[in-house]
């Protein structure tokens with residue numbers, strides 16, 4: 001007779017470590033994305049002199065896996081302020097022509113402009129195999145990538161927790177802003193919020209409060225991603241000794257039981273969740289997570305009650321399952 005597997009917080013910790021190592025973006029994949037970036041720069045620099053291209057999102061914030069897309073931001077300093085969206089669309093169309101017409105390019109399926117609120121150029125690069133996005137002048141994305149990369153490096157537990165929470169959400173169909181659920185970015189902020197002091201003691205500090213000159217810096221973004229933000233941060237002094245397993249289960253418990261989804265908003269800039277009795281937050285009856293640079297709600301996509309309830313239900317289900325059987329398999333992550 002085979003003994004049934006015994007799951008404990010220790011075995012869960014090991015599972016999380018192993019799973020993270022298995023799926024994290026490899027240096028080879030990053031290298032391919034950087035080569036693609038150089039290739040794009042060669043095409044774009046004669047067309048848009050003075051523009052600069054940045055690899056953002058999970059490809060450079062430390063939370064990317066092997067299947068993560070490549071999010072690029074193209075900064076054009078001479079773009080007129082004001083009618084940003086209209087001008088961004090124009091730039092993207094010109095960019096689309098330049099890329100599609102470039103001889104022997106690696107995007108045989110052609111690039112397409114998606115006229116979303118933040119318009120993007122979308123294509124698949126056949127050499128790296130990556131899905132790619134380029135946006136214009138979304139400097140907030142460059143700043144928050146820099147900030148997230150710092151959170152990723154500040155404590156060894158941040159990266160595996162974020163990566164496994166993203167994996168879990170993807171498996172349960174609640175990680176797709178285009179379908180009205182949570183973006184990876186929103187999920188990442190939810191984990192950081194938990195680690196900033198919902199768990200006691202905190203695992204990570206409130207970096208924007210502790211290092212305002214680095215993480216509230218409002219100058220030129222071009223130099224941000226070329227430097228390692230962790231070089232500015234002192235060694236983490238967290239007294240939290242909880243294991244990955246404990247923190248993972250604690251994360252689900254918080255969002256299943258303690259967090260008030262309809263009344264609170266999360267602010268990682270302030271390091272806490274607050275009651276929504278002010279301004280833009282007051283009207284919203286669904287989840288609110290504040291973008292740490294521009295203050296917008298990053299979960300605006302969650303607008304149907306059906307999706308809102310589905311998300312909350314998934315968190316509750318995960319917590320109840322983990323309580324009884326703390327393993328990734330039981331919540332269908334592996």
Ligand code: ATP
Nearest residue numbers: 057058064068069071141144145183184185291298
């Ligand atoms: P993955 O691609 O691995 O699923 P990601 O972090 O790249 O994860 P996205 O949610 O697609 O996931 O976001 C890409 C990047 O775009 C984020 O890292 C962030 O820099 C920026 N971003 C996304 N949503 C917002 C938002 N609402 N406000 C500001 N920046 C955002």
Ligand code: MG
Nearest residue numbers: 057058069071
């Ligand atoms: Mg991405």
